[in-house]
Structures are given as C-alpha cells and as structure tokens.
Amino acid sequence: MRTTRRTLLQAALMTATAAHLPGTLHAQQTQPARRPIPSTGEEMPIVGLGTWITFNVGNDPALRNECANVIAAFFEAGGRMIDSSPMYGSSQPVIGYGLQKLGRPSALFSAEKVWTSSATAGPAQIEQSRRFWGVPKFDLIQVHNLLAWKPHLQTLFQMKTAGALRYVGITTSEGRRHDLLEQIMRSEPIDFVQLSYNVVDREAEARLLPLAQERGIAVIVNRPFRQGALTDRLKREKLPEWSAELGASSWAQLMLKFILAHPAVTVAIPATTRVDHVRENLSAAAGPMPDAAMRQRISAHVKAL
Amino acid sequence: MSEWWTYRAEDFLLFSPRAYWRMFELHNAALWPLHVLTLAAGLIIMLLIARQSKNLTRWVALVLAMLWIFVGWSFLWNRYSAINWAAVYIAPFFFIEGVLLAVAFLFDALAFDRRRPTDWIGYLILGFALLGQPLLAPLQGRGWAASEIFGITPDPTAIATLGVLLLARGRLLPWLLPIPVLWCLMSGVTLQTMGEPQAWVLFAALALAAVGWIWTIIRQRGSLPAA
Numbered sequence: 078m079r080t081t082r083r084t085l086l087q088a089a090l091m092t093a094t095a096a097h098l099p100g101t102l103h104a105q106q107t108q109p110a111r112r113p114i115p116s117t118g119e120e121m122p123i124v125g126l127g128t129w130i131t132f133n134v135g136n137d138p139a140l141r142n143e144c145a146n147v148i149a150a151f152f153e154a155g156g157r158m159i160d161s162s163p164m165y166g167s168s169q170p171v172i173g174y175g176l177q178k179l180g181r182p183s184a185l186f187s188a189e190k191v192w193t194s195s196a197t198a199g200p201a202q203i204e205q206s207r208r209f210w211g212v213p214k215f216d217l218i219q220v221h222n223l224l225a226w227k228p229h230l231q232t233l234f235q236m237k238t239a240g241a242l243r244y245v246g247i248t249t250s251e252g253r254r255h256d257l258l259e260q261i262m263r264s265e266p267i268d269f270v271q272l273s274y275n276v277v278d279r280e281a282e283a284r285l286l287p288l289a290q291e292r293g294i295a296v297i298v299n300r301p302f303r304q305g306a307l308t309d310r311l312k313r314e315k316l317p318e319w320s321a322e323l324g325a326s327s328w329a330q331l332m333l334k335f336i337l338a339h340p341a342v343t344v345a346i347p348a349t350t351r352v353d354h355v356r357e358n359l360s361a362a363a364g365p366m367p368d369a370a371m372r373q374r375i376s377a378h379v380k381a382l
Numbered sequence: 383m384s385e386w387w388t389y390r391a392e393d394f395l396l397f398s399p400r401a402y403w404r405m406f407e408l409h410n411a412a413l414w415p416l417h418v419l420t421l422a423a424g425l426i427i428m429l430l431i432a433r434q435s436k437n438l439t440r441w442v443a444l445v446l447a448m449l450w451i452f453v454g455w456s457f458l459w460n461r462y463s464a465i466n467w468a469a470v471y472i473a474p475f476f477f478i479e480g481v482l483l484a485v486a487f488l489f490d491a492l493a494f495d496r497r498r499p500t501d502w503i504g505y506l507i508l509g510f511a512l513l514g515q516p517l518l519a520p521l522q523g524r525g526w527a528a529s530e531i532f533g534i535t536p537d538p539t540a541i542a543t544l545g546v547l548l549l550a551r552g553r554l555l556p557w558l559l560p561i562p563v564l565w566c567l568m569s570g571v572t573l574q575t576m577g578e579p580q581a582w583v584l585f586a587a588l589a590l591a592a593v594g595w596i597w598t599i600i601r602q603r604g605s606l607p608a609a
Contacts, residue, residue, distance in 0.1 A: 134401045135464030137408060166396045166465050251393070304392070350398065 108155040109362030112343050114244070115293035116268040121186065123337050124362040125158030126151045126355065127299060127348035133166035143350060145175035150352040152182045154359035160271075160297065160346045161210075162190035162221050163202055169209035177211055187212050188269075188297070188346075190248060192221035196228030203236075219246035219271055223254055223261075230265055244268035250299055252280050262288050271297040274342070275307065276335045276379045286341035295343040298336050302347060307332060307379070314382050323371070324364035329354070333361040335375045338368070392575055397465040399576045406519070406528040406535060409461050413534055420449060420533025424512040424542060428505070431494045431549050439494045440487055446543055447483035449533040450476050457535055472568075476536070479543075479561040482554065491554040499601070501549055503594035507587055508545030511538040518580055537584065540565040544591045548598075563588065 109122040126148070134140035148159070161168045169189075176185065189206050191199045203218060218236070220229045226247060236242040246269030249258050255272075262270055262285070270289055274281045278300075289296045302308045311328040325331040329347070336345045347358045367375060410417070427442050454476025462469040486492045515538040519528040532538040540562040547558055570584035 130396065130398055133397045133465050135405065135461075137401065137404050140401060140404060164396075166467060350400070 107360055107363045109359050110337075110366075114268065114295045114343060116244070116295070121295075121344055122155055122157050122359070122362060123342070123344050124156060124333065124359050125160060125186075125188070125297070125344045125346040126156055127346035128159065128161045128168040128172060129165055129299075129348050130304070131348040131350045132161070132168035132171045134171055135167045141171055141174050142178075144171050145178045146352050147349065147355050148172070148175035149179055150355045151359070152179065152184055154356050156355075156359055157184050157186040158188050158297075158344055158346065159185065160188040160299075161206075162192055163206055164190070164192045164221060169206055173209045173211045181211070185212070186217070187215045188217040188219065188246075189215045190219045190221035191229050191233070192224055194225050196225055196232075199225075199229050199232045203232075214241050215243075217244040217246055217269055218242055219248045219269060221248055223247060223249060223257055226261065230261075230267070234266075244295075246270060246295075246297070248272070248297075248299070252278060255280065255285060259284055259288060262292055262294060267294060269295045269297055269343075271299055273300040274298045274336060274339075275301050275303055276332045276376050277307065278303070279376065282339070286339060290341045296341050298342055298345040301333055301336050301345045302329060311379070311382065317378060319374075322365070323367055325361065327357060329357060330361035331375060332379070333358060334367055335372055337362060338366040338372055395572070395575050396467070399578060401465055402576065403519075403524050403528050405461060405465065406530060407525075409457060409535065410527055410529065410531070413456070417531045417534055421512065421516075421531060423449070424508075424532040427542075427546065428508055428512065431508075431546065432505075434495055436495065440490045440492070442494070442546060443483045443487040443492050446546065447480045447487060449480075449539055450483060450543070451480035453533065453536050453539050454480065472565075475561050475564075479558070482557055482561075486552070486554045486558065489554075492550040492552045492558075494550055496551065498598060500594040500597045503590050503597075504545045504548035506545070507548065507590055508542050510583075510587070511542035511545060515541065515583070518583065522580065536565060537569050540569070541584070541587045544587060548591055548594045563591075 109124050111120040112123050113120055131147075132144050134144060151159070159172060161172055163169065176182065187210060189203070189210070191203055193199060193202050203215075207213075207215060218233050220226045220233070230245065230247070233242060233245040237245055245267050247258065247261055247265075247267055248271035249255070250271075250273045252273055258270065258272065261267065270285070272281050272285060274286070275298075286296065288294075308329050314328070316325070316328060316331065320326075320331045323331065323334050325334055333345060333347065336342055347354075349355050349358065423445050427445060430438050430442055454473045458469045458473035458476060463473070512532050516526075516529040516531055519530065520526050530538050532542050543558075543562045544566065547555060547562070566584045566588050570581045570588070573581035573584070
C-alpha cells in the first residue's frame, strides 16, 4: 500500500491529541464532524440514523425499548437526523415512542417522507406521520421514491412557504430512476436529495453528486452497507492494516468513511438495531477521512474481496 | 412501479427475522391456552377423516372455516399488519377461504369416503402441520414460546388444510385450494428472503401436495372407461 503523507499526518495528529486530552475534552474530540446544509448553512452531523426494517418492530414492548435505546445512544453520540417513511411499517410510531421516552431531545432533526400515489392523500399522510412522531412539525419531508412527485413537491413547497416545514427533498434508492432524479434536481428548488451510494454502488458519482454540489443541494446517503449485505459479506475478511490510519476499527467504519469523505455528501443514514453499532457509526464521522486516492483504494479492496 | 425488473424479493421485506419471530411469541402469549383447543380440533379432524364417519366428517369443513376466519382476523389483521402493511390486504383472503369452507359445510360438499393410494401423503402433511410444525421453533433455538400452532398461526393452518383437501373429494375442491396454496407460496418466499431454512417446509408441503393431486388425477383418468 502507498500511504499518503496527509493520511499519516492526520492519523498521527489524532492519536497524539487524543492520548493527551482529559476525558471531557476527549469526548468532545470524538463528536461527529458536521457539514452545512447548502440552502441555509445549518450544520448537520454527517452520520444520521436510518430506520428501514430495523425500527419496524410493531407493538413488541421489548423491541420498542431496544429501539429507544438506539435513539438514546444516537443522541448521546452527537447525532441529529433520524429518517423514516410511511412505507417502513411501524417505524414511525416506534420513533415516536423512543422520542417520548427520551423527553423529546432538542437536537432532533426529523426527516420524513410522503409516499402515496394519490396527490390528494399527501397532506393527510404527512399529518398522520407527524402524530406518530409526536413532533410539532417536520424539519424535512421528502417525496419517497419519486412517487407522484409533481403534486407532492407542490404540497411540500406550499408547506415550506407557510412555515410548516423547513426543508423539501426527494428520494430514490438502489440506483433507480437517476435520469428523472437529475431532471428534478435541475428544475426544482429542492433542499435535499436522498440516494443510495456506497463503496461498491458508485453510479451517483458520475452525475448526481457533482450536480448536487453545483446546485447547492444537500445529499442524504441511504443503504451505506447495502442493507447489511456488505457488512455480512465482509465480516469474515480481515480488515486491512492501513485502515488504522483512518481510525477505522471495523469494516462498517471504513465503508462509512469512504462515503462521508465525498465532498457532496451531507449525511449518511445507516440503520441498526444495536447500541454498539450506532456508536461505532457515529465515531466513524470523527477523526481523519480518506483522501481521493485512499477512497479508490478502499473501493478497490472491497470489490476485490 | 417503474424499473420493476430491478426489484428483488429483499426490496419488499419490511421487517427483520427477529421482529418476525418475536411476533409469534407475543401472539402465543396473548392467546394461550386457546392452543390446546385448536390443536385438539386438528386431531379430531384427522380422526374423523381416518374413521370416515359419514355423519361427522361434514363438520371438518366448518371447523376449518372458523379457524381460517379466526387466524385471518387475529394474526394477519391484528398482529402481522403491525410490521407488514400488506397483511391487511391478505387477511380478507383468509375470510374468503373461511366462507368457502362454510359453504362446503352447508352443502356437505367435501366427502372423505374413499380410500386412495395417495392418502398417506394427505395424512403426512396434516400430521406434520399438527405435530411437527410446533417443534420447529424449539428445534431452531427460538423456544416453545414461539411455536407455530394449527388454528393459531397461518402456516400450520394452511398446511393442514392442504392435507385435508388432499384427503377429500368434491366439486368445491378447485375453489378451496388456491388460497392455502398461495399462502404457503407467499410465506415460503418471505422466509426464504429472510434466509430462514424453514421456508423449505412450506415448499416441501406444496411439492408433496402437488405429487398427491397429480397422482390422483392420473389414476382417475386411467380408471375412466374409454370413449
């Protein structure tokens, strides 16, 4: 491997600094890095919390409490953005349960979606989602998977103008309908776009991520581990020694750092049911990030395994 | 749905295996000790069919009708829908199967009055649904509390119904078969998508039932007088 001078210096500086800091300062040092939302400049921790599958636990009291513990660990580790959708089964009321249990943390940045093919059903669905979460209003609402995107975007822009919503976005996943997404990014004044991007699925690098930078659109990255498939596949593989230069102690952290190092990415939203994993994910947002050469190396290494 | 060819079964799976199996624990805890009654009903069904008690076998259809409607309401509509919104669209089909079985009872349209070489397949499927399926949860480390019981949860209810229908004859059979078959297929695909080996139980039940029906049809055609 060819270690770049920059990554070596960053790693050495981080290690030396961390070793000499008292406990409280050390905790501050490991707070996740932040990036501004381009349309307002509001700072956002670069790792959020996804809820697809993981928070869909129905009315199970034990599993609901586990999810509440994950939310608690997420905020303790400095997280802000929690993302959900009406499509995610019981995830919305489970988030609401966790938030209520935690006394409604003020750090929360609520990211929701509208997901219905009916243009007129959008507002009622958004109101239902708001009740599930138990929030006065959402920070961000996105049109889920471009479903009936024209009328829903109109509704969301009206809500934003009326002060009932802070940001408007649109989502896709698994690399679908990128042409239409690009068209919307070029023509509509959206604040956020959400798409799938990870160490092996890199189509977004060609047009969408540069376009987001050019148009000042914040990017949320979903499926950072291909819904767990990548971490499952790699769990038997040895983490390369050079990952220590980035402060990455697991495959999940290494793959997250690959995503977060892209300058167009505002926040990645890995989903998990485990408190140790949520801490691990947020700590990947602190410390050194790979440069372009190191990013290529990470991607090539994972693809070769 | 655009770009439909890019979707995989995993894209439609809304829940984790943990949430799925925990649902059976909660459901069993909520309904206990009703399991004793439904399991006894299943064993009585098997006994009535084996003894070919003509006056009593018509009640088999009514008992099954009540259990399909109960499982559709209590499990799919009230329980499963909490983690799978599609369950509310599937529950009415359990109600329809219940109504069809009730019609079969009213018109005495299912007969269990002939011994056939394929009967052992029907008894094997029915016996597995009643006595084998409850063992799968403890055998796979999920404990007795998560057992799937006939008349309480859909898989053993549907598998048992396949066995009963394989042992029966009557004009309503083509109407009674599709819903249990489709449920076994759907549940098998769900389990397979979750990476659960138990999926093969449903596929094996369907394959055995298919062998039984094909065998019966071939025999019936072979015994018809030449035109």
